[in-house]
Amino acid sequence: MRDLTENILELIRRTSTDLPADVEKSLCTSIEREEPGSAARGALETILKNVALSRKNSTPICQDTGTPIFYVHYPEGMSTRKLKEQIRTAMEAATRHSYMRPNAVNVLTEKNSGNNLGGKAFPTIHFEEVEGDELTIELMLKGGGCENVGAQYSLPDSRLSAGRDLAGVRKVVLDAVQKAQGQGCAPGILGVAFGGDRGSGYLASKEVLFNKMDEGNPDPKLAELEQKLTDEANQMGIGPMGFGGKTTVLKTRITGLHRLPASYFVSVSYMCWAYRRRKMSVKDNEVTYD
Numbered sequence: 001m002r003d004l005t006e007n008i009l010e011l012i013r014r015t016s017t018d019l020p021a022d023v024e025k026s027l028c029t030s031i032e033r034e035e036p037g038s039a040a041r042g043a044l045e046t047i048l049k050n051v052a053l054s055r056k057n058s059t060p061i062c063q064d065t066g067t068p069i070f071y072v073h074y075p076e077g078m079s080t081r082k083l084k085e086q087i088r089t090a091m092e093a094a095t096r097h098s099y100m101r102p103n104a105v106n107v108l109t110e111k112n113s114g115n116n117l118g119g120k121a122f123p124t125i126h127f128e129e130v131e132g133d134e135l136t137i138e139l140m141l142k143g144g145g146c147e148n149v150g151a152q153y154s155l156p157d158s159r160l161s162a163g164r165d166l167a168g169v170r171k172v173v174l175d176a177v178q179k180a181q182g183q184g185c186a187p188g189i190l191g192v193a194f195g196g197d198r199g200s201g202y203l204a205s206k207e208v209l210f211n212k213m214d215e216g217n218p219d220p221k222l223a224e225l226e227q228k229l230t231d232e233a234n235q236m237g238i239g240p241m242g243f244g245g246k247t248t249v250l251k252t253r254i255t256g257l258h259r260l261p262a263s264y265f266v267s268v269s270y271m272c273w274a275y276r277r278r279k280m281s282v283k284d285n286e287v288t289y290d
């Protein structure tokens with residue numbers, strides 16, 4: 001099996017230092033909505049200057065380089081053990097090159113491993129076998145501040161008068177946005193999963209964040225709710241970095257999961273403006289990055 005360590009290192013470098021074009025475009029568009037001279041517009045301008053500098057200098061977009069979450073879609077017969085070894089070696093190298101800040105802290109001893117490796121879950125690597133002969137590795141770097149404001153609700157929620165339906169989903173998602181104000185580094189992107197259990201719900205709420213900004217939801221009802229939630233969040237006046245303004249959320253993504261009759265969870269993953277997610281593909285020995 002081909003050694004992809006150097007290619008995975010390049011994937012990490014690109015993810016940490018080069019904000020995807022669709023996210024940057026969305027930030028550029030949102031600037032036009034903010035008043036000239038306002039704190040909101042100033043915050044967005046600073047963000048975009050920082051994005052351009054990071055790309056030019058190959059330095060992290062944010063000092064918090066986030067939790068690395070990999071999704072590996074591999075063809076039949078490929079060794080997941082070897083792929084995991086290569087990912088871990090690349091992560092160590094990325095830390096040495098300062099593409100990643102040492103972020104893995106032993107929760108018991110408080111000791112930082114110094115190389116972004118720690119136990120089974122740091123980095124997190126999900127494997128899924130796929131048909132065909134193409135390997136794809138997706139990486140998301142999920143900031144700590146925005147992860148802290150993620151939320152999970154069990155419906156019905158009497159405090160919010162949220163029942164077990166899409167109207168209830170809407171209420172709790174807006175509650176999560178309200179509670180995140182001033183934290184989580186807005187403008188954010190909302191990943192929402194309703195249904196599932198507590199674990200699968202949170203997982204799915206992050207998986208939807210791998211989609212491109214302009215990808216529509218195949219379910220028209222969910223597409224409508226996504227747009228409604230983005231619009232309503234942007235009417236809350238929270239704004240970029242909580243400075244007020246019209247840009248609180250750039251996009252909302254929603255997915256539904258089958259659930260037990262007894263449970264109805266809504267899981268919200270909040271992604272900050274440093275929306276770092278990239279992909280590499282290997283087919284016919286050729287490596288491409290997106």
Ligand code: SF4
Pocket residue numbers: 062063064065066142143144145146147184185272273274
């Ligand atoms: S939440 Fe995002 S933008 Fe804010 S400090 Fe963390 S990684 Fe950086």
